[in-house]
Amino acid sequence: MSIAQGGIKPYQTQYWYFYRLEDVAREHGFSLNTPIKNLSKEQLNLLLYGENFERHKYRTRFGQVREHTEGWEGVIPRMERLYRETESEYSRAEAERYMVTKPCLECQGKRLEAEALAVTIGEKNIFDVSGLPVSQTLAWVTALNRGINPFFPNANN
Numbered sequence: 001m002s003i004a005q006g007g008i009k010p011y012q013t014q015y016w017y018f019y020r021l022e023d024v025a026r027e028h029g030f031s032l033n034t035p036i037k038n039l040s041k042e043q044l045n046l047l048l049y050g051e052n053f054e055r056h057k058y059r060t061r062f063g064q065v066r067e068h069t070e071g072w073e074g075v076i077p078r079m080e081r082l083y084r085e086t087e088s089e090y091s092r093a094e095a096e097r098y099m100v101t102k103p104c105l106e107c108q109g110k111r112l113e114a115e116a117l118a119v120t121i122g123e124k125n126i127f128d129v130s131g132l133p134v135s136q137t138l139a140w141v142t143a144l145n146r147g148i149n150p151f152f153p154n155a156n157n
């Protein structure tokens with residue numbers, strides 16, 4: 001299937017979006033009628049991840065906020081952006097059909113950098129402590145106050 005035939009599933013019927021791609025595609029030696037399986041790795045990369053994309057917001061002389069875009073926003077960045085920006089539950093659910101949930105390889109879902117997680121006080125890092133039940137957090141803090149923690153030697157004073 002080509003792009004024109006609806007080969008990009010989430011945008012099957014949004015021809016106006018691919019109209020923007022025509023010039024960029026020509027520069028890169030393909031067209032909207034090229035079967036997607038015949039695209040080179042570079043062409044496919046361009047289609048999916050975009051090129052020279054810029055977005056400008058401006059205000060008209062009547063005070064309306066408008067948007068101007070340049071270049072080609074790839075299929076994937078566009079989808080990610082619409083997912084973030086939409087206030088419609090329907091649109092979000094539509095986008096989710098093309099997404100998978102995976103734990104982050106860097107932080108395993110802790111949402112902190114390795115450097116932050118490497119810092120420990122009383123043998124616990126910030127993620128460990130914030131995951132403790134309140135009673136155990138109290139025990140941990142109390143232990144620090146007894147001077148077990150070498151970083152705050154004056155904690156007993």
Ligand SMILES: [Zn+2]
Binds near residue numbers: 104105
């Ligand atoms: Zn992460």
